[in-house]
Amino acid sequence: MAEHITFSRRGAFAGLALPGRFGQAEGPAGLTVAVRTTVAIAQVVARPGRTDEVSSAVAAAMGLTLPAPLRVSAAGPVVAAWTGPGRWLVMQDEAGSGPYPAGSFVGRVAEACRGAASVTDQTDAQGVLRLSGPRTRDVLAKGLALDLHPRAFRAGMAASTLCGMVEVTLWQTDDTPTYDVAVMRGYAGSFWHWLGESAAEYGLVVAPQDDARAGAG
Amino acid sequence: MRIPCPHCGERGHEEFLYLGDAGVRRPDGMAEAKAGEPASRPWMDYVYLRPNPAGVHRELWQHVHGCRAWLVVTRDTRTHAISGAEDARTVALARDGAPA
Numbered sequence: 001m002a003e004h005i006t007f008s009r010r011g012a013f014a015g016l017a018l019p020g021r022f023g024q025a026e027g028p029a030g031l032t033v034a035v036r037t038t039v040a041i042a043q044v045v046a047r048p049g050r051t052d053e054v055s056s057a058v059a060a061a062m063g064l065t066l067p068a069p070l071r072v073s074a075a076g077p078v079v080a081a082w083t084g085p086g087r088w089l090v091m092q093d094e095a096g097s098g099p100y101p102a103g104s105f106v107g108r109v110a111e112a113c114r115g116a117a118s119v120t121d122q123t124d125a126q127g128v129l130r131l132s133g134p135r136t137r138d139v140l141a142k143g144l145a146l147d148l149h150p151r152a153f154r155a156g157m158a159a160s161t162l163c164g165m166v167e168v169t170l171w172q173t174d175d176t177p178t179y180d181v182a183v184m185r186g187y188a189g190s191f192w193h194w195l196g197e198s199a200a201e202y203g204l205v206v207a208p209q210d211d212a213r214a215g216a217g
Numbered sequence: 218m219r220i221p222c223p224h225c226g227e228r229g230h231e232e233f234l235y236l237g238d239a240g241v242r243r244p245d246g247m248a249e250a251k252a253g254e255p256a257s258r259p260w261m262d263y264v265y266l267r268p269n270p271a272g273v274h275r276e277l278w279q280h281v282h283g284c285r286a287w288l289v290v291t292r293d294t295r296t297h298a299i300s301g302a303e304d305a306r307t308v309a310l311a312r313d314g315a316p317a
Binding site: 070083159 | 224225226228229231232280282283284285286304
């Protein structure tokens, strides 16, 4: 007997990032976490020897300068983070007024690269967290071997590295400081557990996920 | 142990995966045997025979939890001192030229 099955989108942190305050209950929260459920993500990997060709094609078609190593770049709401030689994550927040209609972004990036790069849709393969608050660096320092002191790591910089023994791509969006962290969805539970434990002594606020793509509980 | 990735800067070795000896060169099929040798001899040498000096080795490592690049790392096996890391693709192109 055939059954009708429908699939619904479920964010990488659905059921994990429950809104509320956790850990230390007194005083201002040391860390605030917002799940960025509306980011469309394209992974761009230049074919051998064609990195410059990809950069100029994307600049011409999208007005986006792909960033140098260890950097992020932006063209309006479109953000690109360097993840390796000839490799980038190119993202559009679809909740904002992005230049490309929701659902079309990854295809537009692929068109822009004109065959000089492999472009894969990572929208549902990665979960992106936005970390802010006065103790953000202290929380990250418990699992991240990078020096995040402003003399070494500033807004506009990116790194692919290990955090809490989970592979992440991390970039700093402003000097408050605010960091975005992209985690492969299979590791979301493990990363979330590490993050919650690490932030507990400072107090952790998890912002509500208000988008349908976050999925039910 | 810290490895100075030429793309990412110095990172802990836990981000890297050891992938073998960078001092050997993969034979081109069975075509490289010298006269009088078994045809498999170059592969025998490539797969099994290693000089194993107590001292400086050239090793392949991949920055697998970082930029994914393959590197040639120069490491002293007596002290674990790492004296350099180069992009493996650059090393191979300098040695063999561009692929046909």
